[in-house]
Amino acid sequence: MAEAGSTWLDLQQAVLDEMDQRTDIADAVVRKLTEAIEFYQDKIFLADEAELQWASCTTGVQTVSLPPNFENLDRLFVNIDGVWYPMEQKDQDFIETYNAQVPPVLGPPLYFAIYQQDPNVGPLINLAPVPDQPYQLKAIYEQIIPVPANDTTSNFWTVDGASMIMHRAVGLLRMTVVRSEDLGQADFLLAQREYWRLKRRVDTIQASRKVKARYL
Numbered sequence: 288m289a290e291a292g293s294t295w296l297d298l299q300q301a302v303l304d305e306m307d308q309r310t311d312i313a314d315a316v317v318r319k320l321t322e323a324i325e326f327y328q329d330k331i332f333l334a335d336e337a338e339l340q341w342a343s344c345t346t347g348v349q350t351v352s353l354p355p356n357f358e359n360l361d362r363l364f365v366n367i368d369g370v371w372y373p374m375e376q377k378d379q380d381f382i383e384t385y386n387a388q389v390p391p392v393l394g395p396p397l398y399f400a401i402y403q404q405d406p407n408v409g410p411l412i413n414l415a416p417v418p419d420q421p422y423q424l425k426a427i428y429e430q431i432i433p434v435p436a437n438d439t440t441s442n443f444w445t446v447d448g449a450s451m452i453m454h455r456a457v458g459l460l461r462m463t464v465v466r467s468e469d470l471g472q473a474d475f476l477l478a479q480r481e482y483w484r485l486k487r488r489v490d491t492i493q494a495s496r497k498v499k500a501r502y503l
Contacts, residue, residue, distance in 0.1 A: 299438075
């Protein structure tokens, strides 16, 4: 299996080792590793990636983009004169009604809603009141840990979760390339055992930030 500190390339090589160095399936290895990560992506959340001061709102503009690799927003804060204040989440109707007042209410945003106006753009954060100046925003949120971007990338999937991802990818390859369902199911079981190992480890750790790491 890939060792701690390993990269995306190391993880690919670990899978190839399990598949008896079948270099003819190198492209399939990358695809199955990606599928394996996508299988676990919505189940994994790390506390040290949970807090991000990612944006400032714009004067006169009531929307901002969500944080990168957003999964689920826990809390949103606004910086007013150097102090972080929690914002209150409302529904989209409340935000639209609030911002439709005549004359319009301008000031530091106190309320927000997450909505999707255009499916081609993705969801946005809608603010009320409409900002009267740029305010820094900070989110406490669940983040999708991305698939490694290139061969030298090292992240959770190639280090802590390397064995779990490797076994699931090998299982997928054995089910689809080797056509060995028994071997594939055995690898899926090993991947699940690695998942529960990670979960047990995380359950004993208290996160230092505002939310605790979880493996669901």
